Amino acid sequence: MSIICGVPLLECVYCLACARWAWKRCLHTAGHDSETWGLATAEEFEPVPRLCRYILAVYEEDLRHPLFEPPGGYEINPDWLILRKTYENTQGRAPPYILYLDHDHADIVLAIRGLNLAKESDYQVLLDNKLGKKKFDGGYVHNGLLKAAGWVLEAECDILKELVEKHPNYTLTFAGHSLGSGVAAMLALVVVRHHDKLGNIDRRRIRCYAIAPARCMSLNLAVRYADVINSVVLQASCFFSF
Secondary structure, eight states: OHHHHHHHHHHHHHHHHHHHHHHIIIIISGGGTTTTSOOOOHHHHTHHHHHHHHHHHTTOSOTTSOSSOOTTOOOOOGGGEEEEEOHHHHTTSSOOEEEEEEGGGTEEEEEEOOOOTTOHHHHHHHHSOOTTOEEETTEEEOHHHHHHHHHHHHHHHHHHHHHHHHOTTSEEEEEEETHHHHHHHHHHHHHHHTGGGGTSOOGGGEEEEEESOBOOBOHHHHHHTTTTEEEEOOSSOOBOOO
């Protein structure tokens, strides 16, 4: 009887502990997490605003006649847009994305949009996972995001390889927001791991910028690929996918 009576008390303690953690993370101390971090240099941060604009451009149906253009525009030359894929094109297997050949910055950019709250297929990608489900290069990754990245790479492998070989001095950048950041990070992992798919591209040419990133890989992989994958977080803006 004493054990049974103690169960509600344990539940209350657990709930209070969770509430305290949420308070500290979301309202109280989350903004101080980066106090001891080193400052990014201007050169390191330079691509971030530009890539955010490219990600926002994915939401437009026609970049020559944009409807949601931010102040200053998207800074995209429509003539340099290689392709644009919608939900109809991906059949829900990956979020929409664009492939843009940025001659001004010598960069081949694949930008992926964030979670669409009205799209069931996005939730299917997100929920296709459980802890320890998918191993990758000695660590663990999010199964649904890896599958989405695999679909994108399979669909665009030929054109990416052609662009990489045609422009040997250009970087290859994967950028995404929220759900798209997870797909972008998985793309970076796969391309680095299987660089022969894109003509043996050098690791130093591959970059990823994950904006409000999804939690999509184990810590050992995050550390090992830190030279390639850049996570951009505003306080507690991480997208919790586990």
